[in-house]
Amino acid sequence: MTTTAAAPKAPKLKTSAMIASFADPGQRTSPAPFGHALAELAERDERIVGLTADLGKYTDMHIFAERHPDRFFQMGMAEQLLFGAAAGMAQAGLVPFASTYSVFAARRAYDFICLDIAEPELNVNIVGGLPGLTTGYGPSHQATEDVAIFRGMPNLTIVDPCDAVDIAQAVPQLAAAPGPTYLRLLRGKVPAVLDEYDYTFELGKAKVLRGGRDVVLVSSGLMTMRALQAAEALAAHHVDVSVVHTPTLKPFDEEAVLRELAGDRLAVTLENHTVVGGLFETVASALVRRGRGTRVVPIGLPDSFLEAGALPTLHDRYGISKDRIVERVLAELG
Amino acid sequence: MTSNVETAPAERQAAVEAAAYRIRQHALAMGEVQGQGYVGQALGAADILAAVYADQLAFRPEDPEWDGRDRFLLSTGHYAIGLYAALAEAGIVPVEELETYGSDDSRLPMSGMSTYTPGMEISGGSLGHGLPIAVGLALGLRARGNPARVVNFLSDGELDEGSTWEAAMGAAHHRLGRLTAVVDINALQADGPTAGVLRTEPVADKWAACGWRVQRVDGNDVAALLGAFDAIAAEASTYDGGRGAPAVILCDTKVGRGVPLLEEREKAHFMRIEEHEWAVCQDQLTAGYRGPAEAGPAETQTRAKTQTREKVAQ
Numbered sequence: 001m002t003t004t005a006a007a008p009k010a011p012k013l014k015t016s017a018m019i020a021s022f023a024d025p026g027q028r029t030s031p032a033p034f035g036h037a038l039a040e041l042a043e044r045d046e047r048i049v050g051l052t053a054d055l056g057k058y059t060d061m062h063i064f065a066e067r068h069p070d071r072f073f074q075m076g077m078a079e080q081l082l083f084g085a086a087a088g089m090a091q092a093g094l095v096p097f098a099s100t101y102s103v104f105a106a107r108r109a110y111d112f113i114c115l116d117i118a119e120p121e122l123n124v125n126i127v128g129g130l131p132g133l134t135t136g137y138g139p140s141h142q143a144t145e146d147v148a149i150f151r152g153m154p155n156l157t158i159v160d161p162c163d164a165v166d167i168a169q170a171v172p173q174l175a176a177a178p179g180p181t182y183l184r185l186l187r188g189k190v191p192a193v194l195d196e197y198d199y200t201f202e203l204g205k206a207k208v209l210r211g212g213r214d215v216v217l218v219s220s221g222l223m224t225m226r227a228l229q230a231a232e233a234l235a236a237h238h239v240d241v242s243v244v245h246t247p248t249l250k251p252f253d254e255e256a257v258l259r260e261l262a263g264d265r266l267a268v269t270l271e272n273h274t275v276v277g278g279l280f281e282t283v284a285s286a287l288v289r290r291g292r293g294t295r296v297v298p299i300g301l302p303d304s305f306l307e308a309g310a311l312p313t314l315h316d317r318y319g320i321s322k323d324r325i326v327e328r329v330l331a332e333l334g
Numbered sequence: 335m336t337s338n339v340e341t342a343p344a345e346r347q348a349a350v351e352a353a354a355y356r357i358r359q360h361a362l363a364m365g366e367v368q369g370q371g372y373v374g375q376a377l378g379a380a381d382i383l384a385a386v387y388a389d390q391l392a393f394r395p396e397d398p399e400w401d402g403r404d405r406f407l408l409s410t411g412h413y414a415i416g417l418y419a420a421l422a423e424a425g426i427v428p429v430e431e432l433e434t435y436g437s438d439d440s441r442l443p444m445s446g447m448s449t450y451t452p453g454m455e456i457s458g459g460s461l462g463h464g465l466p467i468a469v470g471l472a473l474g475l476r477a478r479g480n481p482a483r484v485v486n487f488l489s490d491g492e493l494d495e496g497s498t499w500e501a502a503m504g505a506a507h508h509r510l511g512r513l514t515a516v517v518d519i520n521a522l523q524a525d526g527p528t529a530g531v532l533r534t535e536p537v538a539d540k541w542a543a544c545g546w547r548v549q550r551v552d553g554n555d556v557a558a559l560l561g562a563f564d565a566i567a568a569e570a571s572t573y574d575g576g577r578g579a580p581a582v583i584l585c586d587t588k589v590g591r592g593v594p595l596l597e598e599r600e601k602a603h604f605m606r607i608e609e610h611e612w613a614v615c616q617d618q619l620t621a622g623y624r625g626p627a628e629a630g631p632a633e634t635q636t637r638a639k640t641q642t643r644e645k646v647a648q
Binding site for chain 2: 073088089091093
């Protein structure tokens with residue numbers, strides 16, 4: 001091992017708070033879009049109630065609780081009770097939004113969501129914080145497989161919003177949908193991106209945000225923000241990139257996505273989730289079912305338990321940062 | 335209050351005992367169709383189900399979805415045989431339909447599900463779900479200004495489930511004074527006696543520690559059951575807006591109750607009864623109810639339920 005003169009080292013990044021921000025420095029953000037959207041919806045719809053399992057402050061539910069204290073129910077750190085009770089409230093004619101972290105909803109309370117909510121098709125809206133890799137706390141908090149867990153549940157609509165615009169527009173549509181929904185919540189200061197595009201959120205619909213001749217990026221959640229950033233960066237490399245945002249993962253808008261995947265452009269899926277059981281496999285199975293042999297490049301989290309650390313470090317390490325996406329696309333193009 | 339409170343106690347007791355007898359008859363008849371099943375549990379819980387449906391709950395047989403109804407939530411899906419018998423007794427399910435129990439395309443599946451059966455409020459079967467749902471239902475009804483009561487029937491086996499205790503704490507925290515839990519303590523679980531599977535005693539202390547009003551009665555003693563429900567009603571009448579401690583009735587019951595042949599049989603979660611024994615069971619049931627002198631062919635009659643008991647808003 002050779003020793004070289006001590007080079008100045010960059011300071012190591014810190015894990016920071018439980019819910020670290022994934023917004024880029026200087027990026028335009030909107031505070032607590034879910035909490036504000038729910039509080040506003042409740043002004044118009046008296047059936048709306050909010051529940052949480054000791055994570056109101058960490059899922060932006062506290063905004064709703066402050067505005068509608070008599071319609072907010074603290075269920076304690078008891079996720080089975082949270083979702084069982086949400087089912088009971090829906091049976092009583094209310095429209096509950098029940099929040100916790102995605103790991104607890106998917107891993108601890110699955111049986112209750114499945115049998116009490118999804119089977120009788122009750123209008124309960126599950127709000128899961130920290131989807132995918134949005135915390136540096138490690139596997140206890142990182143819901144890297146929540147979509148894989150929930151996709152097999154009949155009747156459940158799964159929504160993976162990109163930003164504050166998506167969330168604000170999605171909340172009333174989730175309440176209006178008659179059956180159960182699962183929202184992969186982005187909380188705190190959430191980037192606002194999609195208002196720069198000709199875009200509105202429509203439950204169940206994928207939207208082409210920009211066209212491009214060389215590559216098609218199919219993405220959901222915060223990875224759509226990264227896809228748009230990567231598309232800009234790839235333009236400097238004379239690569240013309242199309243971005244298709246599919247915030248509803250189930251039911252999946254096969255028509256729109258497969259229409260865009262026709263032809264010989266490089267097809268890439270981007271998801272803030274393990275490459276097992278999420279967007280990549282949804283797209284792949286849709287292609288196979290129609291006899292299409294399109295090669296698809298999966299960009300997503302690896303099939304492993306992820307490390308703890310700072311989000312920028314981890315996003316880079318696991319290949320979902322803008323720079324790593326650009327690298328990967330250029331490599332695939334040869 | 336319900337009008338039944340004014341009924342003379344002896345009459346009330348006799349009416350509930352008669353209902354329990356018919357529920358047991360129905361359960362045996364359904365068990366005979368299947369040749370086996372959860373007959374032991376249904377017989378053990380028949381007095382509780384009779385007290386609830388013949389004396390306590392407000393409902394409209396012709397309109398099971400009536401918003402003002404009291405809600406009865408059966409956590410233990412496999413007790414559905416007992417609940418179907420009670421729903422027939424209540425006039426919600428036609429008696430003739432009971433023979434379809436557990437058959438293909440029946441509205442009466444082996445494990446109770448809300449999407450199949452009128453009057454079945456929840457899908458049980460995955461144990462430990464009833465009380466959490468009951469908590470939300472009681473919260474939701476109260477939030478909507480609906481004074482209906484919520485009664486959750488659960489088994490002592492469900493006291494193994496952590497979700498039951500999450501809900502027990504939640505109900506007390508939210509002061510759900512219109513919520514009543516009825517625990518069937520038959521001391522038997524799928525793998526054997528409860529005491530050997532997972533010790534749950536002292537059960538009363540556990541509920542009290544969670545903030546519930548606790549009564550423990552012989553769950554096969556109709557007078558004791560009615561007394562317990564009356565005590566709950568008296569206490570609840572002092573609650574402001576239904577806010578107060580929730581109540582639990584711990585009911586010690588005997589598997590196979592009312593049929594000595596089954597009471598004495600080795601206790602099993604899923605009881606097998608030989609083909610020739612069903613008639614004996616019905617005869618023993620009738621002998622026990624009517625006295626030996628009147629024992630004869632099993633009756634299949636049921637009380638025609640024409641009256642609706644509705645609750646005056648509290």
